Amino acid sequence: MRILGIETSCDETAASVIEEYKILSNIISSQIVHKKYGGIVPEFASREQIGAIVPIVEAALVGAETSLNDIDGIAVTCGPGLAGSLLTGLNFAKGLSLASEKNYIAVNHLEGHLFAHKLSNPEFNPPFLFLLISGGHTQLIHVMNWGEYKIIGATLDDAAGEAFDKVAKMLGMEYPGGPEIDASAKEGDPEFVKFPRALFGKGYDFSFSGLKTSVLYYLKKQEGSAVKKHLEDIAASFQKAVVDVLTDKSIDAANHLNLNRIAVGGGVSANSALRAELSAKGDSEGIEVVFPPLSLTTDNGAMIAAVGTFYLERGIFSPLGMNVYPNLEIGEVIPQ
Ligand code: KG4
Ligand code: ZN
Numbered sequence: 001m002r003i004l005g006i007e008t009s010c011d012e013t014a015a016s017v018i019e020e021y022k023i024l025s026n027i028i029s030s031q032i033v034h035k036k037y038g039g040i041v042p043e044f045a046s047r048e049q050i051g052a053i054v055p056i057v058e059a060a061l062v063g064a065e066t067s068l069n070d071i072d073g074i075a076v077t078c079g080p081g082l083a084g085s086l087l088t089g090l091n092f093a094k095g096l097s098l099a100s101e102k103n104y105i106a107v108n109h110l111e112g113h114l115f116a117h118k119l120s121n122p123e124f125n126p127p128f129l130f131l132l133i134s135g136g137h138t139q140l141i142h143v144m145n146w147g148e149y150k151i152i153g154a155t156l157d158d159a160a161g162e163a164f165d166k167v168a169k170m171l172g173m174e175y176p177g178g179p180e181i182d183a184s185a186k187e188g189d190p191e192f193v194k195f196p197r198a199l200f201g202k203g204y205d206f207s208f209s210g211l212k213t214s215v216l217y218y219l220k221k222q223e224g225s226a227v228k229k230h231l232e233d234i235a236a237s238f239q240k241a242v243v244d245v246l247t248d249k250s251i252d253a254a255n256h257l258n259l260n261r262i263a264v265g266g267g268v269s270a271n272s273a274l275r276a277e278l279s280a281k282g283d284s285e286g287i288e289v290v291f292p293p294l295s296l297t298t299d300n301g302a303m304i305a306a307v308g309t310f311y312l313e314r315g316i317f318s319p320l321g322m323n324v325y326p327n328l329e330i331g332e333v334i335p336q
Contacts, residue, residue, distance in 0.1 A: 001072045001313055002064075004096075005305025006057065008089030009081025009109045010135070011045045013052035016301030017064035017071070021122040021309060025063030026295070026302045027056050038169050046084030053092050060301065068100045073317070075308020078106035078334060079325030080136065086324035094320055103317035105308045110137060110330040112303035113265035115146075116296040119306050124263070124290070129254045131278075132330070133246065134266030135161035135176070138206050140253045141330060143263075146310055149331035152253050153204025160242055160268045163208035167215050167238050171231060181235045182271050188236030190273075193218060195241040197248075204253050211241055239273050247278045254287050261288045270297040 002024075007014040016026040029052050033044050061067060076093035079086060090106065097104035113132055117124045129152075130141040138155040158166070161178055168177020173184070195214050198207040215238055219227055227234065254262050262282060268274065269291055282289035296303060311317070319336050328334065 001309055002066060002070060003305040003308045003312065004057070004060065004071050004074045005107075005301040005303070005308055006053075006074065006076040006089050006093050007109070007112070007299055007301045007304045008049045008053065008085045009077045009079070010085060010299060011040050012299045013049045013056045014299060014301040015057045015060035016305050017060050017066055018119070018302055018305040018309065021118050021306055023119060023302050024066065025060045026300055027059045027063060028300055029056050035174055038175050039165070040082070042082045042084055045082060046088050049085055049088040053088060057092075057096075068096070068102075071100070071102055073102055073308060073312040074104040075107050075304050075312070076104060077109045077112065077304050078318075078322060079328035080109055081326060083324055083326045086326065090322065090324055094322070098320065103312060105311050105316065106318040106322050106334055107304050107307045107311075108328055108330060108332070108334065109299075109304070110328070111307050114141075114143065114263070114330070115306035115310065116265055116292040116300075116303040117263050117290060118310075119296060119302055120292050121290075127259060128261035128263050129250065129257060129259045131246065131250045131262060131264045131269075132266050133160045133264065133268035135159060135165065137266065138208070139330070140204050140250060142257055142259070151330065152257070153206065153249065155206040155208060157207050157209035158212060160206070160208060160246065161266070163212050163242060164268065166212050170216060170219055171227075171235060176267070178268060178271065181239055182273070184232050185236035185239045185273060186232075188230075188232030188234070190236040190240035192230060192233035193237040195237055197241055197245050200245060200248060201252075204249055206245060206249065208242065211238070239271070243271070243274045243277050246274060247281050250278060251281050251285055251287065255285065260286060261290065263290045265292060265297070267298045270294055
């Protein structure tokens with residue numbers, strides 16, 4: 001089955017063609033318009049996507065040396081995400097589906113991050129624990145089967161990626177802050193400031209807003225020149241606090257559920273310190289820890305096409321009356 005995947009849930013416009021979980025093309029256009037605002041401006045995001053979607057989908061088809069005629073189905077994100085951005089992708093996919101007389105399937109973006117693992121290893125199958133860490137989500141999910149999920153823990157306030165972005169902003173770094181902090185922390189001492197590890201050892205829920213406030217108060221107490229001098233150390237210390245909590249709770253949850261594999265997904269799974277610490281801790285506990293390749297960690301069309309393949313192969317597709325679901329959770333049945 002050759003599937004076209006379209007992803008426009010946030011600020012990216014992405015499209016990809018895959019065949020039996022093999023990536024034939026994967027095109028992503030990221031927006032720079034938001035950088036000067038320090039975060040995403042939803043209205044700008046959807047306006048840019050309206051302009052980008054046709055050339056990006058064309059580039060994905062050309063890159064895969066295929067035409068719409070040879071596509072067996074279309075997969076598109078319908079949530080969670082920004083309503084205007086989701087509507088742009090969904091309506092485009094509906095139009096394409098109607099014009100080409102191919103079925104389309106509305107896909108849960110979070111399930112997309114999970115299915116990124118199927119692209120890097122088609123033999124990778126449940127059961128396992130999934131640590132989902134993105135700009136909007138931080139969850140531990142027991143994946144019993146593809147399509148069968150149980151949320152074991154979740155953040156009570158900010159998501160991990162959101163904490164990275166907000167702290168990066170305090171440190172004068174550009175949006176998105178995760179990659180900036182990751183790069184800066186490589187030169188810093190993670191023990192320089194002992195920031196709090198919220199809910200450490202206490203169940204599987206997370207909380208990152210206290211950590212963010214603690215960085216803010218720390219910065220307020222320092223002279224500007226001291227912050228400048230120790231920017232890398234502060235970034236490394238903050239990152240270490242996040243990574244320690246993510247690592248500890250993932251290992252505890254896997255042990256609790258008797259699972260010997262942890263898969264990690266979402267933008268924050270690109271973080272180099274997390275990759276090192278969680279893999280090492282997993283090794284010492286006999287738990288295999290799997291990260292997607294960097295090209296599949298942040299939002300992309302291939303992961304959406306992968307979910308689409310799974311459902312379309314089973315004869316499941318969506319009606320043209322479909323809506324978008326900005327607050328969709330993983331495992332939630334998409335209303336039709
Ligand atoms: O999954 P994603 O691309 O979009 C959402 O679905 O939210 O995740 C974006 C998030 C942003 O918060 C970004 O700062 C974070 O992933 N991120 C990182 C890294 N690369 C991206 N966080 C920490 N370290 C990184 N290397
Ligand atoms: Zn995402």
